[in-house]
Amino acid sequence: MNKALTSLNTFFLILLFLSLIFSMFSVPNLNIDEAQSIKINFYELIQQDEKLFDSSAPNTSVEKETKKTSAINKKTNTDETSIISKFKINKLGIKNEITKIKLSKEREDILRVSAIIQERISSIWIKPNSLSESLIAKVLINLAPSGEILNFSLIEPSSNTSFNESILTAMNKMTFFEEVLSLERKLFEQNFRNFNLVFKSSGEIQ
Numbered sequence: 001m002n003k004a005l006t007s008l009n010t011f012f013l014i015l016l017f018l019s020l021i022f023s024m025f026s027v028p029n030l031n032i033d034e035a036q037s038i039k040i041n042f043y044e045l046i047q048q049d050e051k052l053f054d055s056s057a058p059n060t061s062v063e064k065e066t067k068k069t070s071a072i073n074k075k076t077n078t079d080e081t082s083i084i085s086k087f088k089i090n091k092l093g094i095k096n097e098i099t100k101i102k103l104s105k106e107r108e109d110i111l112r113v114s115a116i117i118q119e120r121i122s123s124i125w126i127k128p129n130s131l132s133e134s135l136i137a138k139v140l141i142n143l144a145p146s147g148e149i150l151n152f153s154l155i156e157p158s159s160n161t162s163f164n165e166s167i168l169t170a171m172n173k174m175t176f177f178e179e180v181l182s183l184e185r186k187l188f189e190q191n192f193r194n195f196n197l198v199f200k201s202s203g204e205i206q
Contacts, residue, residue, distance in 0.1 A: 109183055110191050116179045118197070118205040125170035127203060128162040135163045135201035139171060142194050145185065147178040155196075167199050 138156035143149060152171050157164045180192050198206045 106184075106187055109187060113177075113179045113183060113192065117177050120177070121170055121174060121197070122203070122205050124173050125199070125205070126166060127201065128160070128166055131160065131163065131201045133160070133201070135160050137164055137167055137199045139167060139197045139199065140194065141171075141197060143177060143180060143188075143192050145180070145188060147176045147180045149174055149176065158201075160201075163199075163201060 135158040136156075137154060137158040140153050140155045141149060142151040149171075154164060154168060177192075180188050183192070200206070
């Protein structure tokens with residue numbers, strides 16, 4: 001009897017063992033190829049990268065940063081252009097102001113020297129008395145850079161001989177106009193190398 005029980009127990013143990021073995025082999029085996037797995041992951045990475053840099057993909061961080069950087073660069077370029085433009089305008093304005101100041105200074109020097117010359121000649125010019133008509137005569141004067149009077153001539157005499165002679169007499173007493181020495185050579189050549197003086201019977205010299 002004991003022998004039969006032992007055999008029965010042994011039989012059940014064998015069945016249990018076989019059942020365990022069968023259950024282990026009955027689990028489905030997932031055969032995943034390593035190359036296939038890498039390929040899929042790589043594709044997913046590519047898709048993610050394309051999505052990040054795709055200009056048509058809305059509301060991405062990369063797109064926002066790119067737009068922000070572009071806007072900053074555009075604003076910087078605009079500001080630099082504006083600064084350069086303003087600088088050019090300011091530079092031109094300064095140049096114009098300097099030119100105006102220079103021209104004003106030159107004009108002032110010309111008028112000053114002219115007034116001195118006219119005053120000096122007027123101080124020694126003795127007009128004839130009892131001139132009944134308004135007379136005008138023009139004299140051309142040629143000066144050296146030193147101020148020396150090289151030559152003068154009555155290029156437009158008046159109709160009154162006494163009036164004309166009084167002018168020539170006054171001019172013969174003048175030898176130098178040293179006032180021109182204070183002028184730049186360019187101004188002298190343009191305005192006093194050869195210049196005209198107009199004598200009027202009223203006593204004015206222009």
